Amino acid sequence: xxxxxxxxxxxxxxxxxxxxxxxxxxxxxxxxxxxxxxxxxxxxxxxxxxxxxxxxxxxxxxxxxxxxxxxxxxxxxxxxxxxxxxxxxxxxxxxxxxxxxxxxxxxxxxx
Amino acid sequence: xxxxxxxxxxxxxxxxxxxxxxxxxxxxxxxxxxxxxxxxxxxxxxxxxxxxxxxxxxxxxxxxxxxxxxxxxxxxxxxxxxxxxxxxxxxxxxxxxxxxxxxxxxxxxxxxxx
Numbered sequence: 712x713x714x715x716x717x718x719x720x721x722x723x724x725x726x727x728x729x730x731x732x733x734x735x736x737x738x739x740x741x742x743x744x745x746x747x748x749x750x751x752x753x754x755x756x757x758x759x760x761x762x763x764x765x766x767x768x769x770x771x772x773x774x775x776x777x778x779x780x781x782x783x784x785x786x787x788x789x790x791x792x793x794x795x796x797x798x799x800x801x802x803x804x805x806x807x808x809x810x811x812x813x814x815x816x817x818x819x820x821x822x
Numbered sequence: 823x824x825x826x827x828x829x830x831x832x833x834x835x836x837x838x839x840x841x842x843x844x845x846x847x848x849x850x851x852x853x854x855x856x857x858x859x860x861x862x863x864x865x866x867x868x869x870x871x872x873x874x875x876x877x878x879x880x881x882x883x884x885x886x887x888x889x890x891x892x893x894x895x896x897x898x899x900x901x902x903x904x905x906x907x908x909x910x911x912x913x914x915x916x917x918x919x920x921x922x923x924x925x926x927x928x929x930x931x932x933x934x935x936x
Contacts, residue, residue, distance in 0.1 A: 755927070
């Protein structure tokens with residue numbers, strides 16, 4: 712089983728603050744995806760990174776894939792209450808549709 | 823375009839019973855994957871179906887099974903339910919051939935085993 716450890720597990724911050732969530736593994740993945748899940752809903756894909764060292768930006772969210780394709784980070788600038796949710800990283804293998812999900816980071820942004 | 827539809831939304835069963843969950847993928851999507859989500863274990867891959875064939879399987883006992891129909895709709899079945907089977911069961915569809923096969927998840931079926 713390929714494990715993806717996320718840190719921190721829980722994060723509670725004030726609106727306007729910055730934060731970084733980490734996703735680490737001892738395994739190499741062909742791609743790394745980040746999802747956000749809200750209560751009572753399924754995860755929604757935010758981004759996919761495939762190249763070691765790749766950086767992608769989605770408005771106030773910045774995603775980075777580690778050079779060795781074993782780890783990733785998600786940085787949120789000026790967090791807003793709408794960013795509240797469970798953030799999940801997921802590693803994928805070439806040619807397979809089974810993702811290995813991380814342990815999750817539950818983010819709460821307080822107005 | 824309608825999203826992934828899972829039914830029922832909530833289900834309560836007792837130990838020893840069996841249950842069938844249903845998933846209708848996004849129109850045109852031929853791949854359907856199933857995941858189990860629990861507070862302790864997080865999201866774990868159950869199996870994936872493509873063109874009515876199981877293409878991939880996770881590390882779950884044989885009590886967990888599934889199938890896919892010619893219209894790509896999928897069902898999963900859990901027999902002889904155990905308390906530990908209580909979980910949110912998520913279905914995701916994708917359109918194979920897309921780069922990195924983006925998964926679209928349904929809202930899930932919350933199963934409680936008493």
